[in-house]
Amino acid sequence: MSTDGRVFGKRVPALSSRLRPTAEVELGHWGGPRLVRGKRVLDLGCGDGRLALGVAPLAKEVTGMDPDAELIADAVGRAREAGLRNAHFEVGAGQSLPFSDGAFEVVILSWTL
Amino acid sequence: MVDALHEVHRVLAPRGLLVDARPDSRVLAHVERRTARGFQQFGTIRTASIEMGNDRASDATIARVVRDGLFRRTRPRRFWHRVPFDSLPEVRRYLSEHLRFAKRADWTVDAATRRRYADEPFVIRRAVRYELLTKI
Numbered sequence: 001m002s003t004d005g006r007v008f009g010k011r012v013p014a015l016s017s018r019l020r021p022t023a024e025v026e027l028g029h030w031g032g033p034r035l036v037r038g039k040r041v042l043d044l045g046c047g048d049g050r051l052a053l054g055v056a057p058l059a060k061e062v063t064g065m066d067p068d069a070e071l072i073a074d075a076v077g078r079a080r081e082a083g084l085r086n087a088h089f090e091v092g093a094g095q096s097l098p099f100s101d102g103a104f105e106v107v108i109l110s111w112t113l
Numbered sequence: 114m115v116d117a118l119h120e121v122h123r124v125l126a127p128r129g130l131l132v133d134a135r136p137d138s139r140v141l142a143h144v145e146r147r148t149a150r151g152f153q154q155f156g157t158i159r160t161a162s163i164e165m166g167n168d169r170a171s172d173a174t175i176a177r178v179v180r181d182g183l184f185r186r187t188r189p190r191r192f193w194h195r196v197p198f199d200s201l202p203e204v205r206r207y208l209s210e211h212l213r214f215a216k217r218a219d220w221t222v223d224a225a226t227r228r229r230y231a232d233e234p235f236v237i238r239r240a241v242r243y244e245l246l247t248k249i
């Protein structure tokens with residue numbers, strides 16, 4: 001086990017992704033950049049794109065999906081600001097995924113299940 | 114949830130990887146004061162009982178799709194994550210708003226100590242559990 005303190009807390013909404021580990025920290029624990037490098041990644045329950053946007057610079061393509069349209073709009077805006085053209089976001093739920101069979105090498109459920 | 118994991122299995126390429134990461138309610142979270150040398154334990158925080166039930170349901174869902182032969186699992190692991198706060202009242206405010214945790218910490222220091230250091234920086238240290246599952 002290890003510990004990190006690189007996340008920014010203070011007074012923000014209790015469900016805010018700012019209270020969660022950064023994408024860099026989470027990915028580092030899971031196995032590092034090699035886990036997603038050059039791969040097609042689906043971030044299911046992506047919220048405001050915290051993780052998807054962190055993974056995008058490494059991955060071939062990242063798709064974020066969340067049932068909350070406001071959060072998806074936020075993620076789209078952040079991707080545009082960051083100039084991440086390989087990050088795509090859609091409103092939707094996990095029970096019916098609008099993707100073809102075998103479309104992704106990695107699916108991430110981070111704080112989703 | 115089982116339906117969603119069947120969908121995940123479908124959209125994954127052969128030998129594709131599913132990452133399941135979430136807060137770990139098997140262990141308590143901790144309230145700690147940040148000191149010059151590190152951190153001082155001030156108390157512990159339990160997970161709200163409804164969230165414990167949700168976590169058990171998630172565990173059961175993963176176990177089921179593994180049992181059904183959709184995924185092969187690796188040993189689950191855990192890491193600790195610190196969320197900083199400006200003061201102890203900020204910690205209390207956070208707990209009062211947050212759905213996942215019990216509304217109050219179980220203090221391991223006395224009230225006088227809490228008052229003495231109330232305006233100093235604190236953290237909540239919480240566990241995150243993760244597991245990598247390979248599509249079969």
